[in-house]
Amino acid sequence: MMTRRMTRIVWPSLALVVFATALVLLGLALTGTAGAASPQPTPIPTRLAPSGPVQGAIVRFGENVTVPAGDRVEAVVAFGGDVIIDGAVKGPVVAFGGDVLVRGTVGDAVVAFGGNVALTPTAVVGSAMGPQDTSVVIFGGTLARAPGAQITGSVQRADGANWAAVANWATQHTFVRPWWGFTLMGWIVQTAFCLVLALVVAALMPRQMLAVHRHLKLKPAGSLGWGALVFFIAGPAVLVVLVISIVGLLVVVPYVLLALLAYFFAVTTVGAFVAQRVLTGGGRSENLMLATVLGVIGTTIATRIPVLGSLVSLAMIVFGTGACALAIAEWRQARKQSGAPTPAAELKGES
Numbered sequence: 001m002m003t004r005r006m007t008r009i010v011w012p013s014l015a016l017v018v019f020a021t022a023l024v025l026l027g028l029a030l031t032g033t034a035g036a037a038s039p040q041p042t043p044i045p046t047r048l049a050p051s052g053p054v055q056g057a058i059v060r061f062g063e064n065v066t067v068p069a070g071d072r073v074e075a076v077v078a079f080g081g082d083v084i085i086d087g088a089v090k091g092p093v094v095a096f097g098g099d100v101l102v103r104g105t106v107g108d109a110v111v112a113f114g115g116n117v118a119l120t121p122t123a124v125v126g127s128a129m130g131p132q133d134t135s136v137v138i139f140g141g142t143l144a145r146a147p148g149a150q151i152t153g154s155v156q157r158a159d160g161a162n163w164a165a166v167a168n169w170a171t172q173h174t175f176v177r178p179w180w181g182f183t184l185m186g187w188i189v190q191t192a193f194c195l196v197l198a199l200v201v202a203a204l205m206p207r208q209m210l211a212v213h214r215h216l217k218l219k220p221a222g223s224l225g226w227g228a229l230v231f232f233i234a235g236p237a238v239l240v241v242l243v244i245s246i247v248g249l250l251v252v253v254p255y256v257l258l259a260l261l262a263y264f265f266a267v268t269t270v271g272a273f274v275a276q277r278v279l280t281g282g283g284r285s286e287n288l289m290l291a292t293v294l295g296v297i298g299t300t301i302a303t304r305i306p307v308l309g310s311l312v313s314l315a316m317i318v319f320g321t322g323a324c325a326l327a328i329a330e331w332r333q334a335r336k337q338s339g340a341p342t343p344a345a346e347l348k349g350e351s
Helices: 002-031 163-173 184-204 206-218 220-244 248-281 288-303 308-339 343-350
Strands: 058-061 065-067 076-079 083-085 093-096 100-102 110-113 117-119 134-139 143-145 154-158
Touching: 058 065, 058 184, 065 076, 076 083, 076 184, 083 093, 093 100, 100 110, 184 206, 184 248, 184 288, 206 220, 206 248, 206 288, 206 308, 220 248, 220 308, 248 288, 248 308, 288 308
Parallel strands: 058 076, 065 083, 076 093, 083 100, 093 110, 100 117, 110 134, 117 143, 134 154
Antiparallel strands: none
16 A cells, blocks of 8 residues: 555656656757857748737646647646647647647747657747757657658657656655655655746746846845845734734735745746856856756755755745845836826926
8 A cells, every 4th residue: 555655656756857857958958059050940831820929828737728720829838738739839838748739830849748749741840949959859658740740850759768667666765754754755756846836937927037037146135135124024024914903814824825935936036047147157048947947956955955955945035035026126116117207298288
């Protein structure tokens, strides 16, 4: 019974970790070196290029995703559902535990873990990539490519992995202590859970993360000061007011949940910022998704260090919270200025 329960825990955990590794490898393949000459991307054929504005990223859990013909979206991420692309996707298409069917255009790579990829004769994959890039990545699935389907770049797949043996080995060697102790499996589960949430954040809020990165770079001292004010004074003060007031008791739980999500966003953004600096310092171009993956992995490793891990987590929360506060203040100021009337309009109104 215990072995069966452990296997149920190990299987999805290992799957998510391998998925994270696939994203890291894909990101490294996509970024390339800064000095390398980048060939001209293959143009999207006119018959597959729908008109209209590009919509935001699509992220679904346990649901199928369909991009209709004529629609254009930034990216598609699906956990536990199939993906059908009839329109155009500017960025990557990632399916975890589902199949991918492409009848339209995908500008970036197609990544499928635990599912198959099918390309019809009208499919175009990697139209914005170069021949040296990896356009299709498949783990534990197959690729069905119809004649006429266009793929820019290479195809990477891992079909012959013995996942049952891997799960068996992990069950026998990593559960030194039961459940969530400080074991390798505890770190794997923690990393996998945080990675899924962080990738959703990076897909849905890229501009917000980049705005926080800008303040972390330009105003580190201001980020530290405002973060300490919010985390140590303002946040607890609001919680105390809610607890002692009758009406506030109704929103205590939502407030705590919102605060936890905000702190998770702050830590994720700081980790991605540090990873981004390392990547750009090493001669690679900026890649938010890759930086997010590396930041989450580095953060979960650092938090496992006794004493120092707690200090690192606290510092990331404080700096990230302060940078978020500065970004929100900047956004409010810009919105206020854009809505204010110009002096010429004021004079015209007075006359």
